[in-house]
Amino acid sequence: MPFALLRYGLSKGHRPFRDIPATPDLKRSYDVVIIGGGGHGLAAAWYLSNQHGIRSVAVLEKGYLAGGNTARNTTTIRSNYLTSESIRFYREAVSLYESMSEDLGFNVMFSQRGQLTLAHSDATMRSFHLRAEMGKLAGARIEVVDAQTVRELCPHLHMDEGGLHEVLGGLWHADGGTARHDAVAWGYARGAAAKGVEIHQRTTVTAIRSTGDRVTEIETNRGTIRAGQVIQATGGLNGQVAELAGIRLPIRCFPLQAMVTQPLKPFLDILLSSANLHTYLVQSSRGEIVIGGGSDPYQLASTRSSFDQKVHLAQGALHLFPFLHNVKLLRQWAGITDMTPDYSPIMGASPLSNYWLDAGWGTWGFKATPVAGKYMAECVATGKVPDIIAPFALTRFDRFALLNEMGATAASH
Known part of the structure; x- marks a missing residue:
């Protein structure tokens, strides 16, 4: 540590800088x-x-x-x-x-790492082609990728081959x-x-x-x-x-909940989501896994969180990454979404x-x-x-x- 910075930190006479005035x-x-x-x-x-x-x-x-x-x-x-x-x-x-x-x-x-949305059915893959073409017309970097490319983008992902939520491909959004x-x-x-x-x-x-x-x-x-x-x-x-x-x-208001795990070594370089599982994940710069999903199905102008949603989000995350089963949760929170028709x-x-x-x-x-x-x-x-x-x-x-x-x-x- 530079001595000037140390001397400044220990000084009793310096004036703290306020980003926002009182x-x-x-x-x-x-x-x-x-x-x-x-x-x-x-x-x-x-x-x-x-x-x-x-x-x-x-x-x-x-x-x-x-x-x-x-x-x-x-x-x-x-x-x-x-x-x-x-x-x-x-x-x-x-x-x-x-x-x-x-x-x-x-x-x-x-941090522009790209977002990968998973497709678990042929119907989803068809809809992804439409979204990709619409995005390209507007200048966004969006493309449909196959299962092999999904593996390359997210090598730790459970592909569930032959299962109910088998990953057939995805929508890759580089922006x-x-x-x-x-x-x-x-x-x-x-x-x-x-x-x-x-x-x-x-x-x-x-x-x-x-x-x-x-x-x-x-x-x-x-x-x-x-x-x-x-x-x-x-x-x-x-x-x-x-x-x-x-x-x-x-406008109608619905709670939207999310949670975060303890920090882990980096393994998830992208933003990953699955509409079928109503779950998305991203790893923060501190190593925490941020896990979110869809809005709660009832109207409520409240920021309280619920055990049911915690279980739901955990189930989706564990399906995608089974090795997270012993990872501890640090906190859970909710926002209020003001939804239009x-x-x-x-x-x-x-x-x-x-x-x-x-x-x-x-x-x-x-x-x-x-x-x-x-x-x-x-x-x-x-x-x-x-x-x-x-x-x-x-x-x-x-x-x-x-x-x-x-x-x-x-x-x-």
Whole structure:
């Protein structure tokens, strides 16, 4: 260890550096108020201040910074979706993740290792060919691979030859990867704060007042403020917060659980998933095996975990890698997925002219963080909805222009 670093660490007189300034007093008004201090809200604040020069911005977070779904996911990043609109959108998200550490000057630990989704039937293989062709048209690196290539990509995998879940092939998505969820949030928060954005933790929105078709005031537990424009990005609480503004969203909430094992020597270089087993796995940089699956089959706005889901996830993981049978679990957690009828998000304009929606992400929220922040900021700065997010408008439900992404997740729903 260099002596200068040791001397600095032992010094009693040095001043600690704060990435995020302490929560300030609320001002009477702001040009933009962002409700929700998770990844999406912080990304929007960074793009507003960094690309559009809008710095009178307040981010209101009812808990602690990025303590909601941003801290309760499995950090998967990918763009192998079903519809052309979604593939195009998430392909840009992947591109933004690729340059995020450099753009923010903050290491988000992006690791682009590729994702392999297993096929256990001929029908799944046929559907994978469609997804691969759709992805290629949007510029994503997606291809169908045979069983031998699956073995080469994941040599420790149990192929279950002749069994119920025999692996016939897979969908290889070379763009797939992971990033450190808290680093993403803190990188955006630090960058936005450096530009003058105020981040208000422990600030709960209790009422949203409007006159005509415009929001005029937002009432919080720390005071009332006026807002020129408002962005709502509150994860599993999107339905409740929208109701404060008099907006009813077609959203239902379901728990989404995951768990992690003790650290092991590296053996899983890729992201691996099986829709048949409703299980996906990825090994973290610390050696832990992160195990996730589909949403619970009942509505509940809660982040509690359950023993039944632990058993289910363990069974899927053990089928794929039987040698994990003596590995200990370290922890289990859950997030709240705000699901729409077509499993696609709601972005852009609302019935109120200065109130913008970033909601309905279901299980896709973390991977969309940078691209959602970028285009929500553009909505506010220009007053217009960019073409790339126009298909995700709330009004699509009135027009029957749904974007069906059911089954696009690696673990199905």
